[in-house]
Amino acid sequence: MASKGTPAVSAAKAAGVEFRLLEYEYDPSADAIGLHAAESLGLNPAMVYKTLVAQLDTKTLVCTVIPVAARLDLKALAHAAGAKKADLADPVAAERSSGYTVGGISPLGQRKPLRTFIDSSAESLSEMVVNGGRRGLQIALKPADLARALKAVVCPIVTK
Numbered sequence: 001m002a003s004k005g006t007p008a009v010s011a012a013k014a015a016g017v018e019f020r021l022l023e024y025e026y027d028p029s030a031d032a033i034g035l036h037a038a039e040s041l042g043l044n045p046a047m048v049y050k051t052l053v054a055q056l057d058t059k060t061l062v063c064t065v066i067p068v069a070a071r072l073d074l075k076a077l078a079h080a081a082g083a084k085k086a087d088l089a090d091p092v093a094a095e096r097s098s099g100y101t102v103g104g105i106s107p108l109g110q111r112k113p114l115r116t117f118i119d120s121s122a123e124s125l126s127e128m129v130v131n132g133g134r135r136g137l138q139i140a141l142k143p144a145d146l147a148r149a150l151k152a153v154v155c156p157i158v159t160k
Contacts, residue, residue: 006106032069048068053088077133120157
């Protein structure tokens with residue numbers, strides 16, 4: 001197995017949260033990276049979350065954590081963040097800010113910690129899975145632990 005010493009793993013340890021690491025064979029040709037991760041790990045996609053970096057109309061970047069099968073509701077995100085508008089951030093800007101490569105962006109251990117918004121669907125789960133900071137590595141942990149570690153806002157931010 002490859003080294004698991006990512007900034008995300010270090011951040012989870014530093015936050016004192018219980019977590020499990022899950023590894024799978026990353027497929028760069030997969031249409032939906034998060035759904036591929038869920039399938040590869042034999043997990044219900046409802047418990048696997050993707051990390052998307054968005055940019056507010058104020059040019060501020062924010063981090064979002066939403067179910068892999070869901071679509072980010074940009075209007076709901078803008079409202080939650082107190083902005084007029086939000087768009088997905090340019091992938092290069094997301095990589096530069098987070099310190100991670102697209103497909104391996106974790107909400108944990110980002111180079112520049114961003115305000116984070118976790119979709120409220122996570123509240124119904126006993127465990128959720130997020131990216132571990134590199135392609136092919138996931139971290140399973142309690143949603144409340146993730147929210148606390150990130151000082152995240154938990155609110156509805158996906159389209160219905």
